[in-house]
Amino acid sequence: MFKVSKKSQYGLRAMVYLAKKDSKEFFSLKDISGKESIPFDFLEKIMSELEKVKLVKAKKGIQGGYVLARNPERITAKDIVSALENTTAVDCSFCGKSKKCLTKNVWRKIDVAINKTLKSMTLSDLIS
Amino acid sequence: MFKVSKKSQYGLRAMVYLAKKDSKEFFSLKDISGKESIPFDFLEKIMSELEKVKLVKAKKGIQGGYVLARNPERITAKDIVSALENTTAVDCSFCGKSKKCLTKNVWRKIDVAINKTLKSMTLSDLIS
DNA sequence: ATAAAGCCGACAAGAATTGTCGGCTTTTAA
DNA sequence: TTAAAAGCCGACAATTCTTGTCGGCTTTAT
Ligand code: FES
Ligand code: FES
Numbered sequence: 481m482f483k484v485s486k487k488s489q490y491g492l493r494a495m496v497y498l499a500k501k502d503s504k505e506f507f508s509l510k511d512i513s514g515k516e517s518i519p520f521d522f523l524e525k526i527m528s529e530l531e532k533v534k535l536v537k538a539k540k541g542i543q544g545g546y547v548l549a550r551n552p553e554r555i556t557a558k559d560i561v562s563a564l565e566n567t568t569a570v571d572c573s574f575c576g577k578s579k580k581c582l583t584k585n586v587w588r589k590i591d592v593a594i595n596k597t598l599k600s601m602t603l604s605d606l607i608s
Numbered sequence: 609m610f611k612v613s614k615k616s617q618y619g620l621r622a623m624v625y626l627a628k629k630d631s632k633e634f635f636s637l638k639d640i641s642g643k644e645s646i647p648f649d650f651l652e653k654i655m656s657e658l659e660k661v662k663l664v665k666a667k668k669g670i671q672g673g674y675v676l677a678r679n680p681e682r683i684t685a686k687d688i689v690s691a692l693e694n695t696t697a698v699d700c701s702f703c704g705k706s707k708k709c710l711t712k713n714v715w716r717k718i719d720v721a722i723n724k725t726l727k728s729m730t731l732s733d734l735i736s
Numbered sequence: 737a738t739a740a741a742g743c744c745g746a747c748a749a750g751a752a753t754t755g756t757c758g759g760c761t762t763t764t765a766a
Numbered sequence: 767t768t769a770a771a772a773g774c775c776g777a778c779a780a781t782t783c784t785t786g787t788c789g790g791c792t793t794t795a796t
Contacts, residue, residue, distance in 0.1 A: 481616060481693045481784095482722055484715050485609040486754065489700055492711045500710075508772065517702055521756055528774065541763025542771045557714050565609045572617055574645055582628075582734045583620045586685050586726070587612050593721040594610055598714070606710045609753090614785065636741065649787055656743065669794025670740045 490518045491526045491564045492557060498536070499552040499603040506545035526564065533563040552607065558598035569594065618646045619654045619692050620685065626664070627680040627731040634673035654692065661691040680735065686726035697722065 513520040531538045536546045569591040621644045641648040664674045698715040
């Protein structure tokens, strides 16, 4: 519970890697997975998801790879994590039955705190 | 990821239930599990863990059950969740290899935010 | 003495996470 | 124009975590 998934760890590390380069150059999965010690096939899925939400651009073929889709200061940790996780913190099957639940507020506040924290950090912040 | 476990949901609900009663009376697993729709056997393990860290007192035999070990205003959501979960938010196998990791700060801040939030709410707050 | 409880350890089912594979398409460079 | 380098995609396998169950034991009030 509240444990950071490998997927998000890998995803954020890969994005920070690209942000550090800060160029129009494309970097391949092979390169990223090697430098960041991320399982190649797993990273492929991760980058594919990040591409679908337009955080990175992909190019096929020789000299292909990935590049950030926008400036590091316009990509937050939340953008990345939200793209990779089904981020519905509380999923309570009892909520329907209980008129006014005294515990829901706890989980809601945690949800808010997590999202606020994630939103407050951009890739640019992380590499500076 | 960052999903609230049933275990903590159940644990907190059970503790709030006891806090609402706010008496020296003992309430049985049967009672709590019935009123809060929590699987009996699962709740038994949960309460047993809460007893081990002295958040509740248990009494065996007829008329036995559980009661809060101290005042609701002296029990925080964090006390309860920490007792039930292995709460090491980040567990990164790459940390050893990377001299200075640019992403660790993200996870550390989230950890802080979660704990601060949990710590800020007592059972007494929740039932008022 | 008996019944109502909690205690404990083992274990089983289910779900989520993590990782792998094979074959496909696109792109570039020789 | 063809071969190699890359990304794309869907399926699936391994592992781990969560959730739940069970049987037998001990303690306690009546
Ligand atoms: S009833 Fe769903 S969180 Fe309380
Ligand atoms: S290397 Fe472990 S969190 Fe970055």
